[in-house]
Amino acid sequence: MDIRKQTEEIVQALGGKENVSAATHCVTRLRLALHDEEKVDKEALNNIDLVKGSFSTNGQFQVVIGQGTVNKVYNEFIEMTGVGESTKEEVKKASESNLNPLQRAIKTLADIFIPILPAIVTAGLLMGINNILTGADIFYSGQSVIDVHPQWTDIASIINLIANTAFVxxxxxxxxxxxxxxxxxxxxxxxxxxxxxxxxxxxxxxxxxxxxxxxxxxxxxxxxxxxxxxxxxxxxxxxxxxxxxxxxxxxxxxxxxxxxxxxxxxxxxxxxxxxxxxxxxxxxxxxxxxxxTGGFVSIFEAVPAIGGLLYGGLYAPLVITGMHHTFLAVDFQLIATIGGTFLWPMVALSNIAQGSAAFAMMLATKDEKLKGLALTSSISAWLGITEPAMFGVNLRFRYPFFAAMIGSAIAGIVITIAGVMAPSIGVGGLPAFFSILYEFWPIFFVGMGIVLIVPFTLTFIMAKIKMKKEA
Structure with a gap:
């Protein structure tokens, strides 16, 4: 693999070195501040062998390369463009010039809440463990684990204390x-x-x-x-x-x-x-x-089906714009006011839906590069990280993205009508049920079944139809 030659192709696809304002990288991606993202030839960029996907978020244009290789590409990239090595903070500041006032406000909220998410997600998972230990009818009829095994009572109490600390x-x-x-x-x-x-x-x-x-x-x-x-x-x-x-x-x-x-x-x-x-x-x-919060709750109580349809179906487009970060504050406010959030369970299902659509593309396509990207990104989405699946696969072909939205909307209607609640924010993928109140597990599993089957089926059928037409 000629890394230098392909890096030259990346630079050209980005609009040339004069279009690059600042550049850094993380474990898998080039993170760039560009003067004008309209100059990017995304089709040419995504057809380069080294590139596993690309997307724009919060004013930054990111090119997915892969672990290890991204370091070599970055070294060549800064030599060719002459931008010099930049820190992530410098790239963030340079990219802010591409944002309008609303995007800057949303980015400010993201910058505030994202650093504290690990503590909140950990608390959500620990609350799930505590719920399993203290919830009746999970393993024993009419009794909880600590009722049958009192020696676990103090352990459950300590877990609950640790879990609640982040929220207190x-x-x-x-x-x-x-x-x-x-x-x-x-x-x-x-x-x-x-x-x-x-x-x-x-x-x-x-x-x-x-x-x-x-x-x-x-x-x-x-x-x-x-x-x-x-x-x-x-x-x-x-x-x-x-x-x-x-x-x-x-x-x-x-x-x-x-x-x-x-x-x-x-x-x-x-x-x-x-x-x-x-x-x-x-x-x-x-x-x-x-x-x-009262207004938000009253809307969902009055017309839960519409609320579930809109939030469940439109959460993925909110991720594209970055506006999903604003709802973290709403989740926290709901948890503080009514003791739980009915929004976050739909987020978890939306993530799973994106993974299911990407997995269908992995099975349907004959492109070996796309197969590898779709497989790894679908697993990532099922574990709560959707950006690789959304930007690397689903939005690239469009119909997988819409199939995921349809599945998520249907599941959103089902769980919202049933009043599914989470006492906290947890991992937004398949492990999400740990952070759902136990009494809502059965209907939440129904929602999980919907977002696993509907997006997969719709995407697979559409992919086969398109392949047949192209043949």
Whole structure:
């Protein structure tokens, strides 16, 4: 394989070296910031032997090469284009010039929530294990595992504690990630988030009951009366507060001399942000979050079939635009407000549907390169990572993508009508049932059957019809 020659072909297909603004790579892909993605000849690019797929996301154009080989291609690439080696952060900044205001807002949310997803997904899986140990009728009629085997009770309790930690201290995680994204000190972001769930504050999950009983404690100062309420599991309060904290810290840092930075900037920043948060930001965003969640829930309760059809069917197109990241905040808000999310189970099924469509292409095609790409990407999608299947296979041929959308929409209708809920976000693929409440397992397995069979069948039939026409 002539890597240099094929790298030259990649550069030409990308619109030439003058179209490349910055370049880096990860384990399997070239990650590029291009001046104009319209100049990319995608058909020529995807026909190069080294290239296993390509796609654009968040202003970056990514070319899938493969583990090991991508390092050699990258070395040749930077020599040919003269762009020099770039870090991932530099490529991110360069690619932001390609985004419109809405895309930048979505990217900001993605930059905040993606770093904390490993903790949330891990918590979801551990909650699933705890549900298996504590749920009745799973292995024993009318009893749970810990009922029959009491020696497992404390183990289940520890697992539950570990699993709940990420959600109890979610504002701390978001505070760290958000303040970092907004250009402030991550440590102050952590303190801000933990401050919002301090044990001296009334737990947010008991606020409604305490309010009805008239037992909500308050602070009284400067003629104000501020309720001592925490924001466990809430998203909007800590997001807005993190933005304010970062702006205040940057404002002070520019105006306080270096010798007094430590004595002035952190305490004044936290003090000002804390007061503003408890007096205004918290109460306002708490009310807004509950209002939006209530509206969302009422729509799905009134017309669950339509809600399932739209979200189940359109989730994959949302991934293309990057807008799916905005629904992470909705999931968190639902979990905090009603104790679970009915959106994430549809996400898991959508991922499986994309994998099933790609797997059908693997069996239907005679192209050995496509077979290998379709097999590996379908397995990846079944385990929750859909981008290789979507961008490398399904969108390339279009009909597999639409077949996956159809299967996901049908499954979305079925599980939404049944009211399937997940207490947390987990792995969005075949292992997803671990993060679904046990009583919904049977109907969720029906949904899994739909997204395994319908996209596969539709894609396979369409592929054979097209091959017959081309022959």
């Amino acid at each position: 201290f979610l504002p701390g995680l978001i505070g760290w990630s958000a303040v970092k994204r907004f250009g402030g000190s991550e440590l102050l972001g952590i303190v801000l988030g933990l401050m919002l769930v301090h044990p001296d504050l009334l737990n947010a999950w008991g606020y409604a009951e305490a309010q009805e009983g008239g037992s909500v404690d308050t602070w009284k100062f400067f003629g104000l009366e501020v309720e001592k309420v925490g924001y466990q599991g809430q998203v909007l309060p800590v997001l807005v507060a993190s933005y304010v904290l970062a702006r205040v810290e940057r404002f002070l840092s520019k105006r306080v001399s270096d010798g007094f930075q430590m004595l002035v900037v952190p305490p004044v920043t936290l003090l000002l942000t804390g007061f503003v948060t408890f007096v205004a930001i918290g109460p306002i965003t708490f009310a807004v979050g509950n209002f939006l």
